[in-house]
Amino acid sequence: MTVSSDKTSEPLIHATGLGVTLGGTKVLNNIDISLWPREILTLVGLNGSGKSTLVKALGGLIMPDEGAVTRREGLRIGYCPQHAHPDNTLPMSVMDFLQLTQAAPGMDAIGVLEEVGISGLENRQLSALSGGEYQRLLLARAILRKPDVLMLDEPMAGVDVAGQSDLYQLIPQLRDRYGCGVILVSHDIHVVMAATDRVICLNHHVCCSGHPESVAVHPEFVSLFGAQIAETLAVYKHQHDHSHDLHGDTLGEGHEQGDHSYCEHDHA
Amino acid sequence: MPDFILNALIVGTLIALMAGPLGCFVVWRRMAYFGAAIAHSALLGVALALLLGGYLVSAAAGTDSMGYRLGISLIDDPWPVVLLMSLLLAYGLLLLQRRHLLANDTLLGIVAHGSLAIGLLIVAMMATLRIDVMAYLFGDILSIDNNDVIAMSVLSVAVILLVIKQWRPLLSSTVNADMAAVEGVNIHRTNFIFVVMLACVVALGMRIVGVLLIISMLIIPPATARRLVYSPPQMAIVASVIGVLDVWFGLALAWYADLPAGPAIVAVSTLFFVLGMLKPQAQQQGQGQSA
Numbered sequence: 001m002t003v004s005s006d007k008t009s010e011p012l013i014h015a016t017g018l019g020v021t022l023g024g025t026k027v028l029n030n031i032d033i034s035l036w037p038r039e040i041l042t043l044v045g046l047n048g049s050g051k052s053t054l055v056k057a058l059g060g061l062i063m064p065d066e067g068a069v070t071r072r073e074g075l076r077i078g079y080c081p082q083h084a085h086p087d088n089t090l091p092m093s094v095m096d097f098l099q100l101t102q103a104a105p106g107m108d109a110i111g112v113l114e115e116v117g118i119s120g121l122e123n124r125q126l127s128a129l130s131g132g133e134y135q136r137l138l139l140a141r142a143i144l145r146k147p148d149v150l151m152l153d154e155p156m157a158g159v160d161v162a163g164q165s166d167l168y169q170l171i172p173q174l175r176d177r178y179g180c181g182v183i184l185v186s187h188d189i190h191v192v193m194a195a196t197d198r199v200i201c202l203n204h205h206v207c208c209s210g211h212p213e214s215v216a217v218h219p220e221f222v223s224l225f226g227a228q229i230a231e232t233l234a235v236y237k238h239q240h241d242h243s244h245d246l247h248g249d250t251l252g253e254g255h256e257q258g259d260h261s262y263c264e265h266d267h268a
Numbered sequence: 269m270p271d272f273i274l275n276a277l278i279v280g281t282l283i284a285l286m287a288g289p290l291g292c293f294v295v296w297r298r299m300a301y302f303g304a305a306i307a308h309s310a311l312l313g314v315a316l317a318l319l320l321g322g323y324l325v326s327a328a329a330g331t332d333s334m335g336y337r338l339g340i341s342l343i344d345d346p347w348p349v350v351l352l353m354s355l356l357l358a359y360g361l362l363l364l365q366r367r368h369l370l371a372n373d374t375l376l377g378i379v380a381h382g383s384l385a386i387g388l389l390i391v392a393m394m395a396t397l398r399i400d401v402m403a404y405l406f407g408d409i410l411s412i413d414n415n416d417v418i419a420m421s422v423l424s425v426a427v428i429l430l431v432i433k434q435w436r437p438l439l440s441s442t443v444n445a446d447m448a449a450v451e452g453v454n455i456h457r458t459n460f461i462f463v464v465m466l467a468c469v470v471a472l473g474m475r476i477v478g479v480l481l482i483i484s485m486l487i488i489p490p491a492t493a494r495r496l497v498y499s500p501p502q503m504a505i506v507a508s509v510i511g512v513l514d515v516w517f518g519l520a521l522a523w524y525a526d527l528p529a530g531p532a533i534v535a536v537s538t539l540f541f542v543l544g545m546l547k548p549q550a551q552q553q554g555q556g557q558s559a
Contacts, residue, residue, distance in 0.1 A: 056446070059450055060449075060450070061446050061449055061450065077450050078450075079446060079447055079450040080447075081444055081446045081447060084444045084446075084447070086296070086442070086443045086444065087295075087296050087297075087298060089295045089296055089490075089491075089494055090296045090442070090443070090500065091494065091497050091498050091499055091500065091502070091503055092443070092499065092500060093498065093499065096499055096500065097443065100436065100439060100440040100443060100447075100448070100451075101440075101447075101451050102451070102452075125498070138447075141447070145451065151450075
């Protein structure tokens with residue numbers, strides 16, 4: 001049983017009217033988004049839809065051209081970037097890599113490696129890690145800071161299918177253990193849906209948002225990802241979710257983002 | 269041993285010591301061409317220093333004024349202007365790159381060769397001064413006097429201390445700038461400090477090996493060291509040691525075989541790299557126990 005997100009308190013990160021222009025192209029336009037404590041929020045969208053840019057803007061890595069991002073004071077962010085493999089000319093062990101960051105009190109490198117399932121690799125060189133091991137190492141470095149928010153940009157890139165489902169199970173576990181909010185970026189809509197509280201479908205603006213089931217049948221989502229994918233996805237969700245009372249409902253009024261206090265559900 | 273060789277040894281050793289860790293960052297960050305662009309543009313700095321010096325001298329019209337002495341010292345010793353020029357250029361390049369106007373290597377190629385060409389033209393047009401361009405392109409250890417040794421030693425030691433002090437933010441932003449930024453590293457500040465140190469190596473190393481070869485003092489020793497080491501600090505230290513040996517052997521070769529010092533140092537450095545290639549790559553630590 002996972003702990004559902006806590007929306008009684010202040011959001012961890014809150015953005016209104018967010019707009020980002022990169023190289024003359026408007027990548028993000030008028031985005032309103034909030035991340036709540038203990039919430040797993042997934043950003044889906046096609047390649048180039050602005051997912052990574054949105055995460056960077058929320059994390060303070062990119063200054064927005066319009067709108068404002070408010071982060072809770074003293075917010076600690078753990079960020080796992082996309083394609084982060086350093087150059088092969090850099091000789092660096094897993095331990096060296098973890099020591100680049102300031103560990104939070106009570107956290108230690110050996111412990112987090114065990115937690116993400118790659119214990120015993122501390123002396124391994126980064127260049128000798130597989131794609132899956134490297135993604136877990138990034139995750140280990142992020143949680144070493146005991147973050148309030150975990151930002152994972154395409155954490156499944158270069159990970160095989162078996163590894164992907166392991167990794168997706170790990171994310172809610174980490175959320176439960178550290179009570180952090182999670183922002184997950186993915187273009188792989190199939191696997192993501194199982195371990196998420198809320199989905200935002202992005203295409204330079206917010207197409208639709210809400211519970212995975214409702215987003216999967218939303219007309220904008222369907223037109224973006226194709227009817228067939230949306231259909232298999234909706235079926236997939238229905239088979240795996242038993243305690244939800246909004247089967248098949250489209251995203252209507254009353255189902256705006258941030259308003260899901262009545263959605264009790266269980267991701268086994 | 270004559271004084272000029274001793275001076276070249278001291279300055280060359282200090283430059284190799286600071287080029288070790290800085291060169292590692294150049295290699296890790298894939299900034300070899302960036303360094304080369306700054307180095308090539310140093311000749312433009314030389315040309316501007318000579319222009320300014322020549323103007324000051326002629327304006328003083330034979331009187332022994334402050335301006336006259338400053339002019340003479342600029343003509344004699346253009347490296348402070350070169351340092352300033354390299355710094356401005358490097359910072360300008362950083363800003364340009366951030367705007368993604370052109371592919372990085374294209375932009376750097378334009379800056380490197382454009383500024384080298386303009387520098388050569390300015391030097392060629394100076395009728396009143398007879399300048400040996402070769403001394404700037406390939407280095408001239410005879411031009412290092414005792415005052416230079418003191419100034420250059422102070423600057424080298426300052427850079428070495430700074431690189432030690434900034435080691436962690438520099439390394440973290442090299443591994444992944446976004447992760448480093450989220451963890452509180454000021455990326456712009458770190459990049460700026462790095463570029464300042466790089467400009468120092470270029471301005472100082474120019475005297476020994478010249479603007480065309482200085483980048484090799486930054487990249488060849490780390491490339492040679494890479495095959496022998498397992499961690500970033502190891503690579504920096506080994507690169508420094510190899511760089512110092514390059515300078516010593518190169519100067520010895522130049523002295524005994526009566527060859528130009530700059531090319532001799534770089535040739536020795538290249539020889540060490542090739543010899544290093546014969547050694548198999550160091551085994552990954554911990555591979556056996558966890559593979």
